[in-house]
Amino acid sequence: MSVLCIENLTVAFRHDEGWREVVKGVSFDIHAGETLAIVGESGSGKSVTSMAIMRLLNARHARISGKVLLNGVDLLGLSEAAMRDIRGNAVAMIFQEPMTSLNPSFTIGHQIAEALITHRKITKRAAREETIRLLEKVRIPNAAKRFDDYPHHFSGGMRQRVMIAMALALRPRLLIADEPTTALDVTIQGQILDLIKTLQEEEGTAVLFITHDMGVVAEVADRTLVMYQGEKVESGTTAEIFSAPAQAYTRRLIATVPQLGAMRGIDGPRKFADDATTTYTLPSASAPPLLSVKNLSTRFDIREGLLSRKTGAVHAVENISFVLLPGETLSLVGESGCGKSTTGRSLTRLTAATSGQIEFDGYDVLNLSASELRKLRCAMQMIFQDPFASLNPRMSVEEALIEPYLQHRLGSKAQAIQKAAALMERVGLSAAMMKRYPHEFSGGQRQRICIARALMLDPKMIIADESVSALDVTVKAQIINLLLDLQQSLGLSYLFISHDMAVVERVSHRVAVMLLGEIVEIGPRAAIFDNPQHDYTRKLLASVPVPDPARRQLKRQIEVSELKSPIRPLDYVPETRRYREVSAGHWVME
Structure with a gap:
């Protein structure tokens, strides 16, 4: 029965x-x-x-x-x-x-x-x-x-x-x-x-x-x-x-299922269903970085007791450094809670960094005034992980899309609506849907709306925090193709935060692997996927689901051990990390 x-x-x-x-x-x-x-x-x-x-x-x-x-x-x-x-x-x-x-x-x-x-x-x-x-x-x-x-x-x-x-x-x-x-x-x-x-x-x-x-x-x-x-x-x-x-x-x-290993032997990102002979402009290694991050740390205080005394801190991001070139995609990968999203929020000052330096397009991000930061955020946009939490349920889609355009005084309301309609069509939705509210869309459709909103201000860099995780495979392919087209036509840079290793392999120029707030391995995409050096990187790659029904009864037997806690006492002094260069630009924590 x-x-x-x-x-x-x-x-x-x-x-x-x-x-x-x-x-x-x-x-x-x-x-x-x-x-x-x-x-x-x-x-x-x-x-x-x-x-x-x-x-x-x-x-x-x-x-x-x-x-x-x-x-x-x-x-x-x-x-x-x-x-x-x-x-x-x-x-x-x-x-x-x-x-x-x-x-x-x-x-x-x-x-x-x-x-x-x-x-x-x-x-x-x-x-x-x-x-x-x-x-x-x-x-x-x-x-x-x-x-x-x-x-x-x-x-x-x-x-x-x-x-x-x-x-x-x-x-x-x-x-x-x-x-x-x-x-x-x-x-x-x-x-x-x-x-x-x-x-x-x-x-x-x-x-x-x-x-x-x-x-x-x-x-x-x-x-x-x-x-x-x-x-x-x-x-x-x-x-x-x-x-x-x-x-x-x-x-x-x-x-349209992204498959791990499909990019072997291909330089740079590649769209789905693309002609293998198509040439893509790779970022110039000699160009000055659009974004430079040095020794960035972000910690959250833990307070307990009636007097809310500080008893420790969550070391969400710990002393990380990297650069992002114009027109480049750097992907941050790692387990939930490793500090990927906190890194993205720290770059935009949505979360206050504890220490370090962030330089973006010539600006010292951590020392900008409120008005200067407002201008900066035109050029540095973010697509958030949870589309429902980042869309105001009381605003129609049209209002959500045109609000940043009008707030930054980039044009008239009519121009904003026209641009919003064009972007809705470009991300695979109908412009006629703009009068609807977020709850009237599926999860994947809401994520597409968030992507359209990020594009309203013509940014130089987009921080994409799990931007395609909620999308089905066909729409995921369309959005990835769209992001790659925009990168080619507009020279956009992406900080791509994701747990989908097959997607990361397809969209990335370089990859950084994070564990407990630290970068344990960073390098060109091919080096990370073809020659992983850190045990944690190998573990991530071994966990990727493979579209093969013959594996249906397979159990990975991944050790269900508790993640180490990022909570540290007040007297904690971070360990000095050493990195070795495996090959050109490929660094691994020793």
């Missing part, structure tokens, strides 16, 4: 002209211990399908028909009280955007423990102990101390780990995972995939896995269902889908 059986599921949303169907007669089932992956482009109906199963759609604005049978019981016919008992207990869900599903008013420990107390009827003390164990299982550093931290104290990847711990807490019969590893670095992604496989073996858990990462699909899914514009266009075993896809759309999905 199937754990979950979906029969002719149809979902329609209320629209100005009436009801519009976004999921159209989809049917499938999942057996105990089986994983079904649903794949498709952003907006294809994947997440709406999962929300309909959980009965999380607003009944006033959404109409659901068909059958959703969980162990033979139709969930669509249950009362809301009965559904509350099922959610989290029999069915758990890992949501795509952790910031929208974690309550900012409660600590993360409280939110996980609440589910344990409600469904298991255990004491607060026992719930706390179990919560700490779950946080350790998903490798949250200092889990016991971080129990009382709030969601905003965590990075995007760390918040996703919290969500995974919450979903696994009650060992559900059905786990719905909506892009569960999107915000995670490759090492923790490998561990989470192993964790889900282990849960299936121990508990017979059925998994509905929604993702755009075809490498992950190949490794975890027994069967795959392909959706396009709300309809099921193809389904079958994962091996069949990958070896002999019947539909052109499925073939296109698989063809």
Whole structure:
């Protein structure tokens, strides 16, 4: 008997002209211990399908028909009280955007423990102990101390780990995972995939896995269902889908998957589906750097007690140095919490650096006045990791796009709207969507809006913090191609922050690997990927999912050891690091 059986599921949303169907007669089932992956482009109906199963759609604005049978019981016919008992207990869900599903008013420990107390009827003390164990299982550093931290104290990847711990807490019969590893670095992604496989073996858990990462699909899914514009266009075993896809759309999905090693022997970045004979202008090594960073450190004070005495500090970024040339892409890679995003925020002074020097286009960034910094930020734009958190929910897309243009007085409102419309089209969205609000878009569409917003001020440099992590493979390819086109035509420089090593290989000129706030290896892309020297770099590369269904039963057996803490006592003196040059421009920490 199937754990979950979906029969002719149809979902329609209320629209100005009436009801519009976004999921159209989809049917499938999942057996105990089986994983079904649903794949498709952003907006294809994947997440709406999962929300309909959980009965999380607003009944006033959404109409659901068909059958959703969980162990033979139709969930669509249950009362809301009965559904509350099922959610989290029999069915758990890992949501795509952790910031929208974690309550900012409660600590993360409280939110996980609440589910344990409600469904298991255990004491607060026992719930706390179990919560700490779950946080350790998903490798949250200092889990016991971080129990009382709030969601905003965590990075995007760390918040996703919290969500995974919450979903696994009650060992559900059905786990719905909506892009569960999107915000995670490759090492923790490998561990989470192993964790889900282990849960299936121990508990017979059925998994509905929604993702755009075809490498992950190949490794975890027994069967795959392909959706396009709300309809099921193809389904079958994962091996069949990958070896002999019947539909052109499925073939296109698989063809646009970035694969590690695809850039071997190619100088500089390369667009998807590009002619190998196309020549790209490489940055001149003799040109003066656009950005120069020397001995940059960023630390966050830890204060405890009634008098909030300083007891230590989080050494988020520790004594790093690098340069970025005009027209160059330098990628920062490393696990969540290693200091990548803090580095990007420190460069723009969104986060105050503790010490060091930052020179950008001739400006001493750390010593600029407020008015000078305002001008600088025209030339140095940032695409943030979480598109939902960086878009004002009360502003329409049009207002969000034209606001920076008008604030910097670059032209009239009419010119701003015209430019915003052109950029919307360029990032693959319709200009007619500009009157909508952020909640009316999928996660991938919101990220495209953020990219368009960053381009409104014609910057010289863009700090792209996980800018394509939320995008499906076809849109990811389009955005990467767009970024590379802009780099060629405008001479843009990119600081590309990512955990997707296959994407990093495709877009980078140089790569810097970060661990616990320090750069442990830096050099030309080919040197880092073809001849990694540091043990941590090798570990990152070994963790990358490969789009090969033959690896489906493979477990990487990555050691689930706790990440070392970046928290240091007041008297801590950083160790002096030594680097050796392996080859021209390729440096590794000894």
